[in-house]
Amino acid sequence: MSLVRILSRLLVFREPEEPRYAFTAGREDRPRERGPGADAAGDKTNKLREGRRVDNLLEQDRPLSTSLDENERLLREIFRLPENKDLVLRPFAVGTEPPRRALLVFMDGPTDKTVQNLAILQPLMLLAGLRLERDLEGEGPVPGTGDETARKELLRRLRETLLPGNEVTMTDTFRDMASEVLAGNTVLFVDGLDSALSVETKGWATRGVGTPQVEAVIRGPHEAFTEQVRINVTLVRKILRRSSLVTDFVKVGQMSAYQCAVLYLDDIANPDLVAEVRRRLESIQADYVNESGLLEQFIEDSTTGLAPQVLATERPDRVAAGLVEGRVVILLDGNPWALIVPTTFFSMMHAAEDAYARWPFGSFARLVRYVGLALALLLPGSYIALVTYHQEFIPTDLLLAFTGAREQVPFPSVVEVLLMEIAFELIREAGIRIPGTVGTTLGIVGALILGQAAVAANIVSPILIVIVALTALGSFAIPNYPFSLSVRTLRFAYIALASFLGLFGIMVGLFVHLALLARLTSFGVPYFAPVAPVTLGAPDHLWRSPVWEQERRPDYVDPLRRRRQPRVSRGWVRAKKKDDERPGGR
């Protein structure tokens, strides 16, 4: 830019130009100007009408035509060509004599080009003459004029002799064809055939199998689910090598249907439970269910419940353990979390490692977690109640220490607690969002500012730092993330109750909380089973009994086979008896 122009721009006033937008959100009241967007309203209506017409085409299961040109025309409409640059239409000729026109349809990106070249284009263009006989009985001179038998025969030969892809399926309708293309497969149209062949060419970019991020263990497998449902199913099958393991697929979502795998052991899971899971999944009518957290909200028994009613896990070994107990597992494509149903309160407090450690330590770990749960939920509220209403309960020496520490603090205890709890929640929330490289800084800032500085400034008492730290540790000890979210939120309710009514408020709140949880069900199973109501099964809820005592599957799941192992599972401890072979013998 020349110096003169710069000076001119700086010194000479020009009326600012109002930008012209064809679309201005929320300004429907403004009269539209004539110009490029003049017929916008009409365009919108036309677009809507056009969209509905194409939707109808798909919904009504319109069959494919024998004319390749007609099929191509409709394909262009369905996939919005030429605006849509992702869809590739690759016309070519099958190398027969005379050559036959064909069209490959696929999405650019999710398909594997090497497979396309080697398993579709190469054999069809170069080897077709060798494999396909020239004349097919009943075939007319013009493609598409042959009889039904000839068309089927040609299709069969193409499928069986010329397409070496490991999965080749036939589609007859535009809806199925579109679904195949969107799934990353390549669809082959041949002139004169009213069916298309879909060849498996998926080549999505996927993450490899990694380690669990939330459910890490010291002892036990270190594999976690990934975003590919097929890989996830494979991970389960790798652990559970049983022919009765069934993987059933259900599509979920209207706008973008996601594959949802329902896994169960056919000889153990209750058929009614499996049917109920399928029924709930199939009944979902939602635009977009791309995450297991969304799916969970669609299938849980109570949407207003205070706790999750579906167990989300990223560990294949936990899924396998659930399947063996007779539960049903749901895996959603594009999601590294599996959903296990039904679940109970006690499952929320279990970790995979409980089973891998010897029973006293597994039970002890659970006890520690329950203590953590109590601390996370009730400690801040109890602190407020004790220092505000029930000072007499605090031993004199401790009370003096409390009072001394709080002497300089100008706030009442409830304000003090709320300040620290909110600050802590902020740190936790920011810690998740903050980039990893600066994450460590956050810890230092949190510890320094909220801890030392807040105490030094007499904003909070040192005792409260201990309370908040213990609360945080307790909440981190809860192994199930969605459940710990529920505890985090409800803690504030207990703080409010304690500040109004002391321990009385906390107890009444706890009673109501218990009642609301006791009323919850997960796929019909009471949330506090097997404790309330009492049901049979191996002692594996509050504590974990020795593995050789885990003889029965949980009764509340109502599995087809109740017994997990015979009464004497450690066969070496005594001489073999006659009835040992019988299930549950002796």
Next chain:
Amino acid sequence: MASPRVGFNEAVAVTVIFLSFKAMVAHLALMFPLGMTATWMIPLMHLPAGLIGFAVLAWLLNQFPGRTIIEIGEELVGPVVNTLFAFWFYVFFVGASALLLRQFAEFMLTGFFPRTPISVVAIGFLAGVALIVYLGLETLGRVARILLPFLALGLALLIALTSNLWKPHGIQPLWGPGVPGLAWAAFSTLGVGVEILFLTLVAPYLPRGRLLAVGLLSVLASGVVVTVVLLASLLVFPYPVVREWVLPVFSVTRAIEWGGFFIRMETLFLPLWLFSALVAHAAALYLSVAVAARALKLPYHRPFILPTVVLILAASFAPPNFPTAMEWGFALTIRWSFIPLGGIVAVLVAAALLRKRRPGRSKGKKGKGRKGNRHGGR
């Protein structure tokens, strides 16, 4: 509306807490003047009567499976008389709840919240009670089942911590006012277990054939609990002192000395009082609203919850002071309740026996009994 399903353990839990709660509140203290140093024997003397009485009640209920005592009454004595019976049940349980609530609220104020208005405590407490009754019998049973081990542990801890204060001469002379006086004391307080009528309203929802077992176990367990509490009170404080206490168990907890560090332990036992009170009041409220719903042949009990709660709240403020509430509570629920309620049951049993003996007359429509269910049948 699906029928609730109450398992064996849940039914026992609710009934035991309901029957034993009286050990925690004030009006049981009025038994001390009757039994003196042998007051702890009174619940043991009640036990045979309670066990036999419930066996009779269970026989009556088993004659009409799937029905509550209200429907049985209508079948046996006709709608008019049965309406009077139902009305009396309702009034009795509303009155008993109100007096218990008043005593409990006064107790909370005396022990823990001296500066809180009594209405705040009463309303806060009733809100929790009303909610659980709104959620239903199943929920009440499950919550009671979850709480029962903690309550038992708390009571055991309370008794154990007082062991260093026990003085064996507290229960001497062993027979207190003498055997006749003790027998009269036991007879005149037979109404102490009228809460067992709770089972007559939930019988249709219990696993089939387990009603008798639920009742007998509950009577036995609660008898033991009340005995232990009375015995511990007498062992900690001598009789002349304990008869002066308005809240004997609370005074026992205040007496606990556990090293130099823990000096006031009563707050530790607050959950014991509160949770048992919440369950007991919820059971009483359920009983009242279930009687009303059954008497009016309504399938739902929920519409009666709010009016009944308001009635209980209003009635709880009728006694002018705490001692009056204690006296009224003792008179209504322990001293005289046995006569009308026992009388109603006796009339129904007699009618059932007569009906059974009359030839050519069926037992009436028998409802379908329920089999043990998967989630609550054991």
